[in-house]
Amino acid sequence: VERKRLRDRLQDFGLREHAVASDGNCQFRAIAHQLCGNDERHDAVRKRVVGQLTLEPERYAEFCMVEDAEDADFESFVRRMGNDGEWGDAVTLQAAADVYGIVVCLVTSYNERGIFRATPQHRTPPTAPPTIWLAFWAESHYASI
Numbered sequence: 001v002e003r004k005r006l007r008d009r010l011q012d013f014g015l016r017e018h019a020v021a022s023d024g025n026c027q028f029r030a031i032a033h034q035l036c037g038n039d040e041r042h043d044a045v046r047k048r049v050v051g052q053l054t055l056e057p058e059r060y061a062e063f064c065m066v067e068d069a070e071d072a073d074f075e076s077f078v079r080r081m082g083n084d085g086e087w088g089d090a091v092t093l094q095a096a097a098d099v100y101g102i103v104v105c106l107v108t109s110y111n112e113r114g115i116f117r118a119t120p121q122h123r124t125p126p127t128a129p130p131t132i133w134l135a136f137w138a139e140s141h142y143a144s145i
Contacts, residue, residue, distance in 0.1 A: 057075075
């Protein structure tokens, strides 16, 4: 059901999915494909995102629900995010938007709130930030679109 809902939603927007490997790096692969045209650059994207989390912990720590996760605190979350194969989440999407100065539009398979948008927090007008588009099958996998 989730997969079909996402496929239908992408079709409604005239978008097509570009598959990336399901190796735990899919969020970073999808971002790399959008930014560089090559999902193999996922490690460089992950490093920049983790660097952003490290640079501004006060911006992101409040959004990490460490009490429900395997992390004791924000620092352990950041260390874990630095590991190859570790799944990204909404916090890493926001950090990617901030570090790259981009809007991340996420088309999801969720029944409600089918589009999620992360906007860079440091961007100032007059220019609009570039936008990348990703797909997300609920709690499972990211892809480039």
